[in-house]
Amino acid sequence: MADRDSAQWWEALRRHEFVVQGCADCGRLRFPSRAYCAGCRSRSWRWQAVEPLARIESWIVTRGHTVVMVRLEAAADCVLYGHWRQPRAPRPGEQVHVAYEDADDVTVIEWRPGNTLAGGRGWN
Amino acid sequence: MTKRLLGFRDRTAVAGVGYTAFSKNSGVSTLTLACEAVLAALADAGLTADDVDGLATHRVGDSAAPSLVGPALGLRAPAWYLDQFGGGSVSHSVLGQAALAVAAGLAETVVCYRAINARSEFRMGQAPNPSPEAQYQVPYGYAAPVQMYAMYARAHMLKYGTKAEHFGELAVAQRAYAVKNPRAMMRTPITLDDYLASRWIAEPLRLFDCCLETDGACALVVTTAERARDLRHPAVLISAAAWGGGESPLSSTDVTTTAAAELAPRLYAQAGLGPADIDVAELYDCFTYSVIVQLEDYGFCAKGDGGPFAAAGTLPVNTHGGFLSEGYVHGINHIAEAVSQLRGTAADRQVPGAQVALSTAQPGYVLPATSALILRRS
Structure with a gap:
């Protein structure tokens, strides 16, 4: 599933670290992982921890399962997907945070309502 | 950036149209389908x-x-x-590139075709998605084109108040055209209530929002405008052909606008025409929402008004029934229908006096690229 551009991102997720790439020259954040900055075309970058907070932009329901599409609060042009496991439907624009779901060989994302930092309980 | 147009407009024409039957099981190879459609298109043009x-x-x-x-x-x-x-994103660029080759004198008679057994042999979504972006989607069970379109459709509904009824009226109108099209796979009329009662495929999209899975082929003969005038049918000129890329869906700042919004001004400038000049529009309708966003991005109505505009039905759209009701041949059957309309041979579904047609490809969601054509009667 992971490729040569994305392997380290998946490894970080496996360690429950939420990172995106940050351009070492212009500072622009990017996701998905790739070698070049689309803003300044620099190839220098570093992994950068960002708050795992996002806003709900849309969702679908397929055979009872809800998948959400969210936009990172830290970077407006970073769109991610994830599971939604709440008993209620998502609300448009609502704030969500990452919860890590560990399967046998991969960790994936569940988006949960709110900002757990506000409750002082950490990210997971 | 302004580009000089070096004599592409109206230099080439579509001179022949050919189809196989559309079905759920052709029983033959795609090679056979392709040959049948190519020969039919040549016969239609009076060529061999x-x-x-x-x-x-x-x-x-x-x-x-x-x-x-x-x-x-x-x-x-x-x-x-x-x-x-x-796939669907490049469907119209194939004809555009053939027209370029003919306009440049590299070839004189090019047959464009698309032949698929998309129901009986290679169903959409069954092959592994080659995009690296799939790895961020597939783990959540998000993989089929209908799911992607459902996601964008809901984003549009949330942002602009687009309603299920808008999708429904479009599906009903396209079915009404298909009822008058002997080639169409779905020829039983449907009502808005039928639409609203149809089952969820990926909420908010229902069964009647979705295209058909089709076995079939279609072919088009492209030649010089000069030569086309000596052939059997009124020449249908290729006034403009454009294609190009858009934003990745994972990096887009506005998922309710597609690559078509960037392409449309280039396309219209090539033809020297605008949306008000379009008499009939054959727009890529893998799902109803695709038509609604293109009505906006091709400038027929303001951003966000595509739902009410489609429901009002003021512009003839997908007069063959579209992928929703005629059949899904990945784009080329939209071009073929535009040719029929401009020849004036669309029988019961003919748009009176149609002189100029727009036809478009997948607008840039599943793959961030699109292509489109403006055709006109000589």
């Missing part, structure tokens, strides 16, 4: 395989290449061919 010096198609590993079809039809070594990788 001996006149062909170019072949063009697009594929995603699911169909017969020009290098297979050419020898199968005993063509002399083609002067020009195109075997474009891609």
Whole structure:
């Protein structure tokens, strides 16, 4: 599933670290992982921890399962997907945070309502 | 950036249209379908395989290449061919590239075709998605085109108040056209209530929001405008052909606008025309929402008004029934219908006096690229 551009991102997720790439020259954040900055075309970058907070932009329901599409609060042009496991439907624009779901060989994302930092309980 | 137009507009024409039957199970190979459609298009133009010096198609590993079809039809070594990788996004660029080759004198008679057994042999979504972006989607069960379109449809509904009824009225209108189209796979009228009662496929999209899975082929003969005027049918000129890329869906700041919004001004400038000049629009309708966003991005209404505009039905759209009701041949049957409308041979579904048609490809969601054509009656 992971490729040569994305392997380290998946490894970080496996360690429950939420990172995106940050351009070492212009500072622009990017996701998905790739070698070049689309803003300044620099190839220098570093992994950068960002708050795992996002806003709900849309969702679908397929055979009872809800998948959400969210936009990172830290970077407006970073769109991610994830599971939604709440008993209620998502609300448009609502704030969500990452919860890590560990399967046998991969960790994936569940988006949960709110900002757990506000409750002082950490990210997971 | 302003580009000089070096004599592309109206230099080439579509002179022949050919179809196979559309079905759920053709019982034959895509090579057979391709040959049948190519020969039908040549016969329609009053030409034979001996006149062909170019072949063009697009594929995603699911169909017969020009290098297979050419020898199968005993063509002399083609002067020009195109075997474009891609699906619905590139459907209209195939004809555009054929027109470029003819306009440049590299070939004189190019047949463009698309042949698929998309129900009985290679169903959409069954092949692994080659995009690196799929790895961020598939783990959540988000993989089928209908799910992606459902996601964007809901984003549009949330942002602009687009309603299920808007999708529904469009589906009903396209079915009404299909009722009048002997080629169409779905010829039983539906009502808005039927639409609203149809089952969820990926909420907010229902069964009647979705295109058909089709076995079939369609082919078009492209030649010079000059030569087309000497052939059997009124020449349908290729006034503009444009294609290009948009934003990745994972990096887009506005998922309710597509690559078509960037392409449309280029396309209209090439033709020297605007949305008000379009008499009939054959718009890529893998799902109803695709039409609604394109009505906006091709400038027929303001951003966000595509739902009410589509429901009002003021612009004739997908007069063959579209992918929703005629059949899904990945884009080329939209171009073929535009040609019929401009020839004035669309029988019961003819748009009176149609002079100019717009036809478009997948607007840039599943793959961030699109293509489109403006055709006009000579």
